Amino acid sequence: MKSNIQKFIYTLALSIVIFSCQKEDNIISSNSLDGLSKLKEGYAIGASAKVEIWGKKNFFVGYNNLVVVLYDSLNLKEKITDAHIHFMPLMTMSMMGQMPMVHAAPVENPSETPVNDVFPGAVAFIMPSTETGVWQLRVAVHNHKYDKEGTASFNINVDSPTNSSLTVFTTTTDSLKLVLSMVQPTTPKVGMNDIEFTIHQKAGMMDFPADDSYAIEITPEMPSMGHGSPNNVNPTNTGNGHYKGKVNFTMTGEWKINVVVKKNGVAVSQNLYFNVVI
Amino acid sequence: MKKYFLLSLILIFSEFAHAETIDTTKMTCTCVDLEEVNISANLPLNDNKVAGFFRTNQFASMDNINARLEGMSLIKRGAYAMEPQLNGFSGGQINATIDGMKMFGACTDKMDPITSYIEPTNLKTLTISQGTSGCQNGCSLGGTFDMTLQEPDSKGLIPFYSSLGFGYESISRSKNVLFLSGFSHQKWAFGVEGVYRKNENYKTGENVTIPFSQFQKANLHSVLKYKPNSKSTFKADFLLDDARNVGYPALPMDVGVARASLFALEYTHQGKIQTKAKMYVNSILHVMDDSQRDSLYILKTKPVGKSDTVFMRMDMPGKSSTLGAYLQFVIPWNNRNKLMLKVDNYTNRSLAEMTMHMRYAGFAPELPMYMQTWPENLRNVSGIFIQNSTYVSENLRMTVDGRIDYNIDRLQSKYGQEQASIFNYNLSKQQSKLIKSINFSTQYQLVSELSILANIGYSERMPTVGERLGYYLYNAYDGYDYIGNPYLKAENSKFARLSLTYSKSNLQLNISQSFSFVNDYIMGITNSEIPAMNFYAKGIRVYSNVPSAKLYSTDLQLLYSPTKNLTTFLLSKFTYGELSAREPLPLISPLKNTIVVEYHKKTFSAQGECESALAQNRINTAYNETSTPGFTVFNLKSNYSISSQHATLDLSVGITNLFNKIYYEHLDWGRINRPGRSINLFVNYSY
Numbered sequence A: 001m002k003s004n005i006q007k008f009i010y011t012l013a014l015s016i017v018i019f020s021c022q023k024e025d026n027i028i029s030s031n032s033l034d035g036l037s038k039l040k041e042g043y044a045i046g047a048s049a050k051v052e053i054w055g056k057k058n059f060f061v062g063y064n065n066l067v068v069v070l071y072d073s074l075n076l077k078e079k080i081t082d083a084h085i086h087f088m089p090l091m092t093m094s095m096m097g098q099m100p101m102v103h104a105a106p107v108e109n110p111s112e113t114p115v116n117d118v119f120p121g122a123v124a125f126i127m128p129s130t131e132t133g134v135w136q137l138r139v140a141v142h143n144h145k146y147d148k149e150g151t152a153s154f155n156i157n158v159d160s161p162t163n164s165s166l167t168v169f170t171t172t173t174d175s176l177k178l179v180l181s182m183v184q185p186t187t188p189k190v191g192m193n194d195i196e197f198t199i200h201q202k203a204g205m206m207d208f209p210a211d212d213s214y215a216i217e218i219t220p221e222m223p224s225m226g227h228g229s230p231n232n233v234n235p236t237n238t239g240n241g242h243y244k245g246k247v248n249f250t251m252t253g254e255w256k257i258n259v260v261v262k263k264n265g266v267a268v269s270q271n272l273y274f275n276v277v278i
Numbered sequence B: 001m002k003k004y005f006l007l008s009l010i011l012i013f014s015e016f017a018h019a020e021t022i023d024t025t026k027m028t029c030t031c032v033d034l035e036e037v038n039i040s041a042n043l044p045l046n047d048n049k050v051a052g053f054f055r056t057n058q059f060a061s062m063d064n065i066n067a068r069l070e071g072m073s074l075i076k077r078g079a080y081a082m083e084p085q086l087n088g089f090s091g092g093q094i095n096a097t098i099d100g101m102k103m104f105g106a107c108t109d110k111m112d113p114i115t116s117y118i119e120p121t122n123l124k125t126l127t128i129s130q131g132t133s134g135c136q137n138g139c140s141l142g143g144t145f146d147m148t149l150q151e152p153d154s155k156g157l158i159p160f161y162s163s164l165g166f167g168y169e170s171i172s173r174s175k176n177v178l179f180l181s182g183f184s185h186q187k188w189a190f191g192v193e194g195v196y197r198k199n200e201n202y203k204t205g206e207n208v209t210i211p212f213s214q215f216q217k218a219n220l221h222s223v224l225k226y227k228p229n230s231k232s233t234f235k236a237d238f239l240l241d242d243a244r245n246v247g248y249p250a251l252p253m254d255v256g257v258a259r260a261s262l263f264a265l266e267y268t269h270q271g272k273i274q275t276k277a278k279m280y281v282n283s284i285l286h287v288m289d290d291s292q293r294d295s296l297y298i299l300k301t302k303p304v305g306k307s308d309t310v311f312m313r314m315d316m317p318g319k320s321s322t323l324g325a326y327l328q329f330v331i332p333w334n335n336r337n338k339l340m341l342k343v344d345n346y347t348n349r350s351l352a353e354m355t356m357h358m359r360y361a362g363f364a365p366e367l368p369m370y371m372q373t374w375p376e377n378l379r380n381v382s383g384i385f386i387q388n389s390t391y392v393s394e395n396l397r398m399t400v401d402g403r404i405d406y407n408i409d410r411l412q413s414k415y416g417q418e419q420a421s422i423f424n425y426n427l428s429k430q431q432s433k434l435i436k437s438i439n440f441s442t443q444y445q446l447v448s449e450l451s452i453l454a455n456i457g458y459s460e461r462m463p464t465v466g467e468r469l470g471y472y473l474y475n476a477y478d479g480y481d482y483i484g485n486p487y488l489k490a491e492n493s494k495f496a497r498l499s500l501t502y503s504k505s506n507l508q509l510n511i512s513q514s515f516s517f518v519n520d521y522i523m524g525i526t527n528s529e530i531p532a533m534n535f536y537a538k539g540i541r542v543y544s545n546v547p548s549a550k551l552y553s554t555d556l557q558l559l560y561s562p563t564k565n566l567t568t569f570l571l572s573k574f575t576y577g578e579l580s581a582r583e584p585l586p587l588i589s590p591l592k593n594t595i596v597v598e599y600h601k602k603t604f605s606a607q608g609e610c611e612s613a614l615a616q617n618r619i620n621t622a623y624n625e626t627s628t629p630g631f632t633v634f635n636l637k638s639n640y641s642i643s644s645q646h647a648t649l650d651l652s653v654g655i656t657n658l659f660n661k662i663y664y665e666h667l668d669w670g671r672i673n674r675p676g677r678s679i680n681l682f683v684n685y686s687y
């Protein structure tokens, strides 16, 4: 009888132990190139630098996080960690019987001090590559190591995603052209997501300054069921044309984020939305 | 043997009372007898003398029996699987167990109370403890409901016995087959029983067919017992219950499959110290089905740019499995005191999912919309229970008991945390909570016929997984989507009960009064900030602790036999509930009476039953309640047995709802009328 009780207690304890085991969360890697792939590589002639451009996926219409990795072109091993980098995206649109039209796109140049030896920055491509419209991405490098300057040019193909995360619209009040990009969420999930936008004004064909003077309101919606989600936080300006907030998705499926851009409390946009698929 | 398994009404008399010293044994026995003949809720169902009162016919369902128990009401969503409510308490407030084993339904909408997985043929005893008392199987505010499973009957000299019955109920063309068989040989005994039921849609008193009131199910239980010596017993139980195509007319969907399986091993030892050890595992699969329902009804407003024709289906499977064990000792440590000690542990894993598929005519199907209505969670509860009974004198016994449960909830995926983040809940992967219960009771025998039983107690209860983590659970009663709240405090109650019993040879009378003062009462409170998810939902309610609620119940039971051949039985139950602001508590039954007159002579018996309820006008309109008119319904039945030396043939004929009354009860969701007049036939052959 004693041994039966012992067996029993053992089983009781076992039942606790079995159900106590649980998976631990993965540790996030600190390598800043993780999950990225090399999109382009070339030489910035004159700067003694090899330029690599890394991104999550190929260039697309929208806000592209791009990471520049510089190598000393003399030994191709040593990373250049002190440099000035300028993005210069350039689209050339050839039109029948007319002079080609050239325009740029909003950019965020990397800072002089690298993050883990690489230079993160961003370009918001405002239209896709077409047969008549060709994108070139120029990367100007000022290599502080040798104090030399040069530019690498890449012919790139800008994809057009099914659900665009960028829109160019004209304000209803003062007819300014604004570029609105949804930076985040890039991989939306059920639950609370960071949502981030950038606003750049199209001041000229080659001039897209960041604009911090607007307010953004968001309303997520599931069109097929006609419901929204609670506790969304409207993005607020965090400087450099960025606006950060929170968006909630209650289930997987096809969502739509309705966006109203306001200036001084007055809506300047009409019928803006981004489709999101979870 | 029966008495061994009969736990007493309130004092939780242990089943091991017989091992005590002489003076306590005497009192124990009278008390047990007292409770038994009083037709308290804990009657052994295989005692034909009293069980008859609780079965409208011999193939009664659990619901038929429950409806006639003290303090018990049933919340009805369909013709099957009614949810028990004890003195106004239900769901997580009451504790339903199978011989102390925990089992949790897998339906987010409470379509599968665990009583739906048990059939009367499976039952040996059914024990109800009221209020906070009866924390032997877990802390509970509203009472506990413990069902013990049938054991092989080793009666007489015949080692093998069998019984086969067929039943038919005209109103739903209900076909029922039951069988029972047993075998015992030396130290071994084996028993098996099974039921198959198939009901079609029933008709109401006005001859209207209620669509989606059909169901079919099969249930099988087998038990193997081994007695190596006179003191020790090993027992293994296996139960399988499988219901298919169960309609729920009051809900927007039905059930495709509801399946439960249970496996249990038990060891008991009847020495100076009584030992009982049990290990069990059970699992439930519940798959809801809306494929028979019109999918257009869900569209309140048509989304822009979509055609009128919409196809919408929801897949809603739920799973719940429990692994547990307990170990219990009864120690008579001197001739006046008896100590009972129990340690238990169980782990319940639950997950309920919902995937909506939508397709508009002329459009490609939309992407599936998936969510976890109960995110996968593991709840482990470890408990310890101590009870001491003191036999102060022959007429006075005092009992004190207490329990502590340590509860740990562990989310099994990040998904649950992410869903919770939508409501700004910062949910850690693991949460724990300690809950407790303490009770005192006194039983005093004033004179030989009259005894008084008083209880006071305090208990807390853990919020259920649905109340903590539920995610857009549509409640068809009030029309709101319910959302869980991980910050809920434990609901707690102060409880007092006074019960008076008068017992003479041909008259037994019991009156009892219960008061519960509940704090941090858990109920859904409207939150207009959160938009509803379902098209048909009115809004959102979040489970919240409201400051207080009061519940009062009184029951009267009277059993009187004026002559040798005539017995009458009266059961009266009444509950009153109010919230702190004096509003009525929703879903409270009005005063209900059941009167039974039975005539029996030799092997013939006839019984007339009158069920009646007053109107319920104390309603809570915020919870979509409407008044319910009173009703009176009459039922008749008769039984005749023909016995030969080894075999018995039972023939029964009955009529329920004799006058074809059109009625529904207050706890019936959807105010759907109950069945009209039905003729019931039953044949049972046993040898």
Ligand SMILES: [Cu+2]
Pocket (backbone or CB within 6 Å): B107, B108, B109, B110, B111, B112, B255, B286, B288
């Ligand atoms: Cu269900």
